[in-house]
Amino acid sequence: xxxxxxxSAADLDERYTAPARDxxxxxxxxxxxxxxxxxxxxxxxxxxxxxEEAGGRLVGVTVDFLAHKARPNAxxxxxxxxxxxxxxxxxxxxxxxxxxVGGTGTLDEATEILELKKHAKHTKPVVLLNTAGFYDGLxxxxxxxxxEGFLPIPLTDLVLFADDGPTALAHLxxxxxxx
Numbered sequence: 706x707x708x709x710x711x712x713s714a715a716d717l718d719e720r721y722t723a724p725a726r727d728x729x730x731x732x733x734x735x736x737x738x739x740x741x742x743x744x745x746x747x748x749x750x751x752x753x754x755x756x757e758e759a760g761g762r763l764v765g766v767t768v769d770f771l772a773h774k775a776r777p778n779a780x781x782x783x784x785x786x787x788x789x790x791x792x793x794x795x796x797x798x799x800x801x802x803x804x805x806v807g808g809t810g811t812l813d814e815a816t817e818i819l820e821l822k823k824h825a826k827h828t829k830p831v832v833l834l835n836t837a838g839f840y841d842g843l844x845x846x847x848x849x850x851x852x853e854g855f856l857p858i859p860l861t862d863l864v865l866f867a868d869d870g871p872t873a874l875a876h877l878x879x880x881x882x883x884x
Contacts, residue, residue, distance in 0.1 A: 706881055707738045707764065709799035710752060711814040713807035714744040714774070721806050722748060724836045726755045728805075728870030733759025735874065740799045742791070743767035743783075745776035748805070753779070766794045792817055801877040802831045806839045815843075819863055823856065830880035831864045832873040840866065 712725070725748055732739060733756040742749055743765025753763055753776055763779040768791045772784050785791040792814055796802070804815040821827050833840050844866050851860040867873035 706801060706877065707740050707799045708732060708877065709740040709795050709802045710805060711795075711802070711807065711811050711818075712741070712748050712752060712805035713811055714742065714747040714749045715808065716747045717806065720837050721839075722751050724834075724870060725751050725805060728752070728803075728834065728873065729755025729761075730759045731870050731874050732756050733761030735878075736761065738762040738764055738780075740764045740766070740795060742771075742795070743775045743779065744771065746774050748807075750776070752805070764798060766791050766798065788813075796821070796827060796829075799829065800881055801829050803873055803877070804831070804833045804840075806834075806836055812843075822863055823858060830877050832876055833864055833866050834870065834873050835866050835868050 729752040739753060739756040739761055741753065744750065744767065745753065757763055763776065765776055765779040765782040766785060767775045767782065768785050768788055775782055783794060785794060796818065802818055804811065815833065818831055822831060835841065835844065847860055850856050856863065865876050867876060
C-alpha cells in the first residue's frame with residue numbers, strides 16, 4: 706500500500722521522534738511505500754529513514770522552493786511548482802493518509818484532505834496520529850463541528866484518531882483490505 710504521511714520537517718523532541726520512528730519501521734516492515742513531502746530534514750527524515758531501514762520504498766513529492774532539502778536517494782522524487790500541486794500529487798499517489806505532528810503546513814494538508822473527503826473527492830482512509838495528545842484540540846473542535854451540524858457525514862467516516870502507530874496501521878490495512 707502507498708501511504709501518504711503529512712508531517713513536520715522540523716527537528717523535534719524525542720516524544721515525537723521515537724513514535725514516528727516506530728511507525729515508520731512498521732510501514733517498512735509491512736512492505737508499504739512511504740509517500741511524503743520528500744524532505745531529508747527533521748521528522749520527515751526520521752520517518753523516511755525508518756521506512757527505508759525496514760525495507761520500504763520512498764516516494765517523495767517536494768516543491769521547487771524546497772527542492773534543496775529533498776532526500777537525494779529516494780526511490781522516486783517529483784518536484785512540483787507550488788504547494789497546491791504538491792498536495793494534489795501526494796493524494797493521487799497514495800492509497801491512504803496519515804497525518805502526524807506538524808505545524809501550519811501539516812494542518813493545511815490535513816484540513817484539505819478532510820474537506821476533499823467530506824465532499825467525496827476521495828474515499829481514502831485518513832488517520833490523525835495523535836502522538837502525545839498533539840491533536841486533542843483538533844479532535845475536540847471536530848467533535849463540536851459534528852455535534853453542531855457542520856459536518857454532513859459522521860466524523861468516524863471522515864477520520865480516525867489513533868493514539869499509536871500499530872492502531873493507525875491496522876485501521877489502514879483493514880480499510881484497504883475491505884475495498
